[in-house]
Amino acid sequence: SVSSYLALFDRRSPVNIAVLVGNTALRIHAIGWTNVQATTKTLAEMRAMLRAAMAEGAFGLSTGLDYPPGSFADTDEIVALAKVAGDLGGIYHTHVRYRLGDRYLDPHREAIEIGRQSSTIFSATMSGVTSVIGSSPGIACARMRVRTGPGVNTLTRTLVVAVSAA
Numbered sequence: 639s640v641s642s643y644l645a646l647f648d649r650r651s652p653v654n655i656a657v658l659v660g661n662t663a664l665r666i667h668a669i670g671w672t673n674v675q676a677t678t679k680t681l682a683e684m685r686a687m688l689r690a691a692m693a694e695g696a697f698g699l700s701t702g703l704d705y706p707p708g709s710f711a712d713t714d715e716i717v718a719l720a721k722v723a724g725d726l727g728g729i730y731h732t733h734v735r736y737r738l739g740d741r742y743l744d745p746h747r748e749a750i751e752i753g754r755q756s757s758t759i760f761s762a763t764m765s766g767v768t769s770v771i772g773s774s775p776g777i778a779c780a781r782m783r784v785r786t787g788p789g790v791n792t793l794t795r796t797l798v799v800a801v802s803a804a
Contacts, residue, residue, distance in 0.1 A: 641694035658700035659691045662708035673710045698728030703735035717755045724758030731761045
């Protein structure tokens with residue numbers, strides 16, 4: 639459990655520990671390693687497990703959308719899980735789905751859309767690739783959405799992008 643894991647660090651670690659629950663772990667428990675869409679029942683089970691983990695001290699949801707079986711989750715599934723995290727004051731962190739669309743901005747557009755639809759603060763790990771305008775593709779995409787996208791007020795309150803070099 640999250641609480642027993644966090645107890646291992648109580649008064650033993652000089653650094654802060656924040657546990658994120660991976661969508662892969664939720665999927666393996668509810669669905670297994672099969673490449674199928676979550677059903678209403680399995681999605682409810684994953685949401686309940688995330689809710690329980692957050693009640694025990696988890697900080698939010700994380701995804702690795704290029705790695706199976708987490709990569710089998712569609713955007714709607716991730717939105718539903720991220721909403722649970724956000725409703726409980728948590729965050730959504732993602733390693734974006736780099737194989738999506740144009741393999742450049744589209745993966746980051748999906749992350750922004752998940753954050754927008756779930757009203758959850760999110761961060762996205764980026765590859766460190768530099769675009770011609772001198773920023774990572776995710777930052778370029780985020781700037782574009784903030785300038786031109788609908789729901790700018792909501793987006794500016796909920797968008798957090800953490801950039802890390804690959």
